[in-house]
Amino acid sequence: MDLAVVTKYSALYSKPSGLILQYGTAGFRTKAEHLDHVMFRMGVLAVLRSKQTKSTIGVMVTASHNPEEDNGVKLIDPLGDMLAPSWEEHANCLTNADEQDMLRVLMDISQREAVNLQQDAFIVIGRDTRPSSEKLSQSVIDGVTVLGGQFHDYGLLTTPQLHYMVCCRNTNGQYGKATIEGYYQKLSDAFMELSKQASCIGHEYKSLKVDCANGIGALKLREMEHYLSPGLSLQLFNDGTKGKLNYLCGADFVKSYQKPPMGMEMKSNERCCSLDGDADRIVYYYYDVEGCFHLIDGDKIATLISSFLKELLLEIGQSLNIGVVQTAYANGSSTRYLEEVMKVPVYCAKTGVKHLHHKAQEFDIGVYFEANGHGTVLFSKGAEAKIRQLAKELEDKEKKAAKMLENIIDLFNQAAGDAISDMLVIEAILALKGLTVQQWDALYTDLPNRQIKVKVADRQVISTTDAERRAVTPPGLQEAINDLVKKYKLSRAFVRPSGTEDVVRVYAEADSQESADSLAHEVGLAVFQLAGGIGEVPRPGF
Ligand SMILES: CC(=O)N[C@H]1[C@@H](OP(=O)(O)O)O[C@H](CO)[C@@H](O)[C@@H]1O
Numbered sequence: 001m002d003l004a005v006v007t008k009y010s011a012l013y014s015k016p017s018g019l020i021l022q023y024g025t026a027g028f029r030t031k032a033e034h035l036d037h038v039m040f041r042m043g044v045l046a047v048l049r050s051k052q053t054k055s056t057i058g059v060m061v062t063a064s065h066n067p068e069e070d071n072g073v074k075l076i077d078p079l080g081d082m083l084a085p086s087w088e089e090h091a092n093c094l095t096n097a098d099e100q101d102m103l104r105v106l107m108d109i110s111q112r113e114a115v116n117l118q119q120d121a122f123i124v125i126g127r128d129t130r131p132s133s134e135k136l137s138q139s140v141i142d143g144v145t146v147l148g149g150q151f152h153d154y155g156l157l158t159t160p161q162l163h164y165m166v167c168c169r170n171t172n173g174q175y176g177k178a179t180i181e182g183y184y185q186k187l188s189d190a191f192m193e194l195s196k197q198a199s200c201i202g203h204e205y206k207s208l209k210v211d212c213a214n215g216i217g218a219l220k221l222r223e224m225e226h227y228l229s230p231g232l233s234l235q236l237f238n239d240g241t242k243g244k245l246n247y248l249c250g251a252d253f254v255k256s257y258q259k260p261p262m263g264m265e266m267k268s269n270e271r272c273c274s275l276d277g278d279a280d281r282i283v284y285y286y287y288d289v290e291g292c293f294h295l296i297d298g299d300k301i302a303t304l305i306s307s308f309l310k311e312l313l314l315e316i317g318q319s320l321n322i323g324v325v326q327t328a329y330a331n332g333s334s335t336r337y338l339e340e341v342m343k344v345p346v347y348c349a350k351t352g353v354k355h356l357h358h359k360a361q362e363f364d365i366g367v368y369f370e371a372n373g374h375g376t377v378l379f380s381k382g383a384e385a386k387i388r389q390l391a392k393e394l395e396d397k398e399k400k401a402a403k404m405l406e407n408i409i410d411l412f413n414q415a416a417g418d419a420i421s422d423m424l425v426i427e428a429i430l431a432l433k434g435l436t437v438q439q440w441d442a443l444y445t446d447l448p449n450r451q452i453k454v455k456v457a458d459r460q461v462i463s464t465t466d467a468e469r470r471a472v473t474p475p476g477l478q479e480a481i482n483d484l485v486k487k488y489k490l491s492r493a494f495v496r497p498s499g500t501e502d503v504v505r506v507y508a509e510a511d512s513q514e515s516a517d518s519l520a521h522e523v524g525l526a527v528f529q530l531a532g533g534i535g536e537v538p539r540p541g542f
């Protein structure tokens, strides 16, 4: 490694003075024009991580559901999972180092992590459709090559597709073929197999309207469509041909505002869904005959999937343990339904897929979803082997169930939550069980809820415990929340600093929408007063 060259190139990617960024819930995110140096340095860091783990590492350029002007980057670890927490710290140090310290920090990381700099490194890169992404991914490539790393640039990919590629490459193709065709083939084979078993699929099960948030999901679904025909016919909206990325559309918009995206033609009782800007999350929804909008979020997706899996396990006579992992944002009704009606153990993890993923690995079958539609299902090695063996050995009805489970294993992207893969799983389950979107929705009724954002001078003054459900600091805040919650029925509220935006998030739920709104507002005021609010005081009404 020629250190003089590293220094020379690094100077071309100078860091805006005073800019400090944190590797947050999903990597670095900010305005695209501030990210050049971050991309270069993350290319460099990916090489160190690759040398240390002797594995392929992924670098994804995306800011998911953020506005089009933003961008971001995250690293993908060898198994296709999120970067290890200790390396997030390294990412912070390297990104925030002043130009003259950059090389010293780099050497320091290498030493602390015992990186053999002579080891080969291989990096795979993907990017979303943001106008800034192409140039920024070039900066990543410069960072990779300056340290002598080899790379493959996949170009435009969804985030979960890059996770899949990393996983395939590091398992010598056991997980699948590390090409875009390999991904389509693996998923569509499993989907078509499942579809064949759905005895009487009427037309209503076959067609689905998809809002693609004007993002990468549209491109990739177009490419994939013909692999799915005639099993599923997709009608794509917000496909990026005119609208702006994530603007008044996409999964985040639909979940946050609890209303349909712009540009989608919806008739009553039609099944519709929205992806987010990098296609790693999905929510479903429909209008009922009275014109009332119904959102089917990640919690209901987790419920549908876990009840289906539980039924299949019962049929094959296996007592593999299933656990469902949620976050504090999960609707109280969903938790109650899963625990009390379905008798499935439910766990609460901190916000961010990495925390849920980690917890879900503890079970034979770990189902995890954030309420906003991020999630997947993980099968332990033992559970997978058992199911595959039973699919060969069992007969008749039991064999059919084991085969279904086998196809479900292949249809899930176990490397990361994946909107396309989740969509296919959901479509297959609805068809197999003959469920309409309304029947699915009717499993339980969501408690009315409200999320708001409060601006404070320094959101880190809020620290939390108990999987973010209780505030530890600033003093008095949790007591104030407790008192407010007592005023309402079936109520719950919590606050936490966002890991992706400079805001404090407030969540409240209660027995009516008015109560949830008013509780969220009152808790917002408490945050504003006790945690150093800035700008406008939170106002009632939404
Ligand atoms: C309440 C909420 O929806 N939070 C989102 C959001 O994280 P925050 O740390 O809340 O900003 O972005 C994350 C990354 O996309 C996602 O995993 C998470 O669920």
Ligand SMILES: [Mg+2]
Residues within 6 Å of the ligand: 064, 065, 276, 277, 278, 279, 280, 281
């Ligand atoms: Mg996303």
